[in-house]
Amino acid sequence: MSVLPLDAADQVATTEPVPPTRRRRGLPYFLRRPGGVFGAVWLVFVLVASLTAALWRPYAVDEQDLANRLQGPSSAHLLGTDPLGRDILSRIFTAGALPLLSSLLMLVVAFGIGLPLALIAAERGRRTEQVISRLTEILMALPLIILLLAVIGVIGNKLYPVMAILGVLISAAVYRVMLGVAQSVRQRLYVDAARVNGLGSLRVNLMHVLPSMATVVAVQAAQLFGIGLLINAGLAFLGFGPAEPNPSWGFMIQDASKHLFDDPWLMVPTGLMLAITVVAANELADAIASKGKAEKRGRRRRPLARAVAAATTSARLATPGAVLEVRDLTISVDDGPDLVTGVGFALRPGTVLGLVGESGCGKTMTARSLMGLLPDGVAISGGSIRWTDRELVGLSETQLNEVRGREIAMISQEPMVALDPMFSIAYQLIQPIKRFRKVSRPVARQIAAELLRSVGIVDAERVLKSYPHQLSGGMAQRVCIALALTGEPKLLIADEPTTALDVTVQAEILSLLRSLVKDTGLSVVIVSHDLGVVADLCDDVAVMYAGEVVESGAAAAVLDDPSHPYTMALLGANPHVPEGEPVPLRLASIAGTVPPPGSWPTGCRFATRCQFAQEQCTVPFGSLPAHGDGSVLCIRVDELARANVAWEVDEVGAETAVEPAPTAGVSS
Ligand SMILES: Nc1ncnc2c1ncn2[C@@H]1O[C@H](COP(=O)(O)OP(=O)(O)OP(=O)(O)O)[C@@H](O)[C@H]1O
Numbered sequence: 001m002s003v004l005p006l007d008a009a010d011q012v013a014t015t016e017p018v019p020p021t022r023r024r025r026g027l028p029y030f031l032r033r034p035g036g037v038f039g040a041v042w043l044v045f046v047l048v049a050s051l052t053a054a055l056w057r058p059y060a061v062d063e064q065d066l067a068n069r070l071q072g073p074s075s076a077h078l079l080g081t082d083p084l085g086r087d088i089l090s091r092i093f094t095a096g097a098l099p100l101l102s103s104l105l106m107l108v109v110a111f112g113i114g115l116p117l118a119l120i121a122a123e124r125g126r127r128t129e130q131v132i133s134r135l136t137e138i139l140m141a142l143p144l145i146i147l148l149l150a151v152i153g154v155i156g157n158k159l160y161p162v163m164a165i166l167g168v169l170i171s172a173a174v175y176r177v178m179l180g181v182a183q184s185v186r187q188r189l190y191v192d193a194a195r196v197n198g199l200g201s202l203r204v205n206l207m208h209v210l211p212s213m214a215t216v217v218a219v220q221a222a223q224l225f226g227i228g229l230l231i232n233a234g235l236a237f238l239g240f241g242p243a244e245p246n247p248s249w250g251f252m253i254q255d256a257s258k259h260l261f262d263d264p265w266l267m268v269p270t271g272l273m274l275a276i277t278v279v280a281a282n283e284l285a286d287a288i289a290s291k292g293k294a295e296k297r298g299r300r301r302r303p304l305a306r307a308v309a310a311a312t313t314s315a316r317l318a319t320p321g322a323v324l325e326v327r328d329l330t331i332s333v334d335d336g337p338d339l340v341t342g343v344g345f346a347l348r349p350g351t352v353l354g355l356v357g358e359s360g361c362g363k364t365m366t367a368r369s370l371m372g373l374l375p376d377g378v379a380i381s382g383g384s385i386r387w388t389d390r391e392l393v394g395l396s397e398t399q400l401n402e403v404r405g406r407e408i409a410m411i412s413q414e415p416m417v418a419l420d421p422m423f424s425i426a427y428q429l430i431q432p433i434k435r436f437r438k439v440s441r442p443v444a445r446q447i448a449a450e451l452l453r454s455v456g457i458v459d460a461e462r463v464l465k466s467y468p469h470q471l472s473g474g475m476a477q478r479v480c481i482a483l484a485l486t487g488e489p490k491l492l493i494a495d496e497p498t499t500a501l502d503v504t505v506q507a508e509i510l511s512l513l514r515s516l517v518k519d520t521g522l523s524v525v526i527v528s529h530d531l532g533v534v535a536d537l538c539d540d541v542a543v544m545y546a547g548e549v550v551e552s553g554a555a556a557a558v559l560d561d562p563s564h565p566y567t568m569a570l571l572g573a574n575p576h577v578p579e580g581e582p583v584p585l586r587l588a589s590i591a592g593t594v595p596p597p598g599s600w601p602t603g604c605r606f607a608t609r610c611q612f613a614q615e616q617c618t619v620p621f622g623s624l625p626a627h628g629d630g631s632v633l634c635i636r637v638d639e640l641a642r643a644n645v646a647w648e649v650d651e652v653g654a655e656t657a658v659e660p661a662p663t664a665g666v667s668s
Helices: 008-014 034-051 088-124 126-141 144-155 159-186 189-196 201-237 249-257 264-289 293-317 363-369 397-403 425-437 441-454 460-465 473-487 503-520 531-537 555-560 565-572 637-643
Strands: 324-333 338-347 352-356 378-387 408-411 491-495 523-528 540-545 548-554
Touching: 034 088, 034 264, 088 126, 088 159, 088 201, 088 249, 088 264, 126 159, 144 159, 144 201, 159 201, 201 249, 201 264, 249 264, 324 363, 338 352, 338 363, 338 378, 338 540, 352 363, 352 531, 363 378, 363 491, 363 523, 408 473, 425 441, 425 460, 425 473, 441 460, 441 473, 473 503, 491 503, 503 523, 503 531, 523 531, 531 555, 540 555, 540 565, 548 555, 548 565
Parallel strands: 338 548, 352 523, 352 540, 408 491, 491 523
Antiparallel strands: 324 338, 324 378, 540 548
C-alpha cells in the first residue's frame, strides 16, 4: 500500500482558508516594470509634446537669431541654437510628430495587412498558406531602401505615403511571424471548442485567436516602431524629409554632423532624442514580452512562504520507501478561491498512482503542481511536495528546471498541442537530448531514433523527419512519451494521456506505459476520469472530489470495495464491466455537478449529492474515523461499511437541501 494513508482528520484540520492575495488591478502588466513605465511615459510625452509644440514652444521653428548661432544650452535657449541661431528645443519637438505618427502609420499598414493574412492562412490550410507565403516571399525579396528611394523619386518627399508603402513591404515580415503564432494558437483545444460550438470564422479569430496573439503583436509592434523611427530619420538624413525650414530629426542630425568639430553639442539634443525614443520603444517591447514573469514572481511570494513553512514542518513525515510524497497540498487562485485543499498521497518507485474523479475535481491542478507548472494566477499556497529528498514547493524556476525533464517529466492529453508545429520531430527530440545528456548532435539523433523505437515506433527514421501535423494522434502521443523520456526521468506525470485517442490506440498507449514501468522502473502519476484505465494500470488510486482526496488506497482494494460514497457512485456509473461480471441493466447516476471552487459546501463537499448524507455530514468535521489501510474522507465510513451499503441505481441525490438519508439499511 503506497498511497499515503494520511489521517483524514489531519488533512481537514490543517487546511486553513487562504486569504486572497491583494493584486494591483487596472494597471497593465507592462507598467509594473521600470522599462515599461519608462518606455510608455517617454513615448507618450514625446508624442504629446510634439503634437502640442505649436502651443508651448518658446520660438517659431524658423525664427533666426544670427547673433547667437551655435550656442550651447542657456536660459534663453534650453537646448542651444543651430547654425542659423534657431532654437533647438522648439525644432526638436516640432519635428517629433512626423517620425512618431508616420511610424505609427507604418505599423497600422504592416499589421493591417500582415495580421489578417496570417489569420486567413492559418485558418484556410496548406494551399492558401502556400499561396500567401510565396507572395510575401516575393515582397521580402525586394530591396527595401532602393524601392523607397524609387517611390520618393515618383511621389516626392512625402514621408507619410512613403512610410505607408514601407508598411506594405514590412507586412510580409509581420505575416511570417504572425503565421507561426496563429497556427499554434489555432491548434489549442479552446479554438476547436469554439468552432464546434458554431462560432463563425471571424468571431473565432476575434474572440479566441487574436487575444492569444496580443502579446506577440504588441512586442513586434513596439520593436517595428523603433525601426520605423530610424528609417524615418535615415530618409530625412539623406535629404528625403520635409523641406527646410520645416525641421526633421534626420536633417537636424545631418546638419549637426557638419559641425561635429566646431560645435559637438549640436549633435547631442537630436541624437539623444532619437536614441532615447528608439530605446523607449524597445524597453516597452521588452516589458510587454516579459508578461507574467514578474507578475508570477510577485504573486507567488506570499503563498510560497506559507507553503515552505508547511513543507519544513512536514519534512519529518516522509513515507518510508516513497519517491514522491504530497502532503496537505493547497492550490489557490491568487485573488480567488482554493482549487485544491489538503491533498496528500505517496508514490513508491516503479508503481503507478491514479488520480481519478469527475471533471473539475482538481486532478490536473494537482498533477501540474508536481512540476511547478500551474497556470498564470494559480499557485501552491500550502503544503509540501517531496520528491526523493527534495522539497519542490518553494523552489525557484531555475531550481525547478533542474528537476523538470531530468527527474520528472509530463505528457499531456493532447499530444498535438504538446508538439511544436514549426519544428520536425527530429529537432524536437534532439534538442532536449543534447541538453539533458550532453551528447553531440549525431549521438543525440541516434538516441532519438532509439527512443522512438522504445515507444513502439517501427519506422523511426521516417517519423524523425516528419512534422507533428503529419502524425496520427497515437503516433504523436508515442512521440510525446519519447520526448518525456529524453531526460531519463524517474517520474512521469500523465494527464489523461489517452483521452484524445481512439479506443484501440488508447489500449496501445496504456500497454506502452505499463511496459515502461515494468522495464525501466519508472513511476507514474496518471490523471484519469476513466476507472477502466485506473483498474488496468494503477497500483494505487486517489479519488478526488471538489478539490480534495476523498478516498485513497491500493487500486484493487478501493475499486473492489469502495468505502466513500463518491467512489461507490463513480463505480456504479462506470460503463466498463470487468470480464466475467454481469452487465448491469442500468448505470447509477450522481445527481448534480461538482460544486465549483469557492462554493464548496461546509462539512462533506459531497453531501449535497450523496445518497447517504445526514445532518452531521453538513457541519465541519471534528475528526474522521480511521478506516483500514487507506484514507476515506467520510464521517459515516464505518457505519456504511457495517451496513454494507451500495450506491442505489435509482436513487437521485438531493441537490440543494440534505434530507435525512434513506440509507439502504444503515441506521440513522
Ligand atoms: N487558470 C485557472 N484559474 C482559475 N481556476 C481554474 C484555472 N484552471 C482550472 N481552474 C479550476 O480549478 C478546478 C480544478 O480544475 P482541474 O483542471 O484541476 O480539474 P480536473 O479534475 O483535472 O478536470 P478535467 O478532467 O476536466 O481536467 C476547476 O473548477 C477549474 O474550473
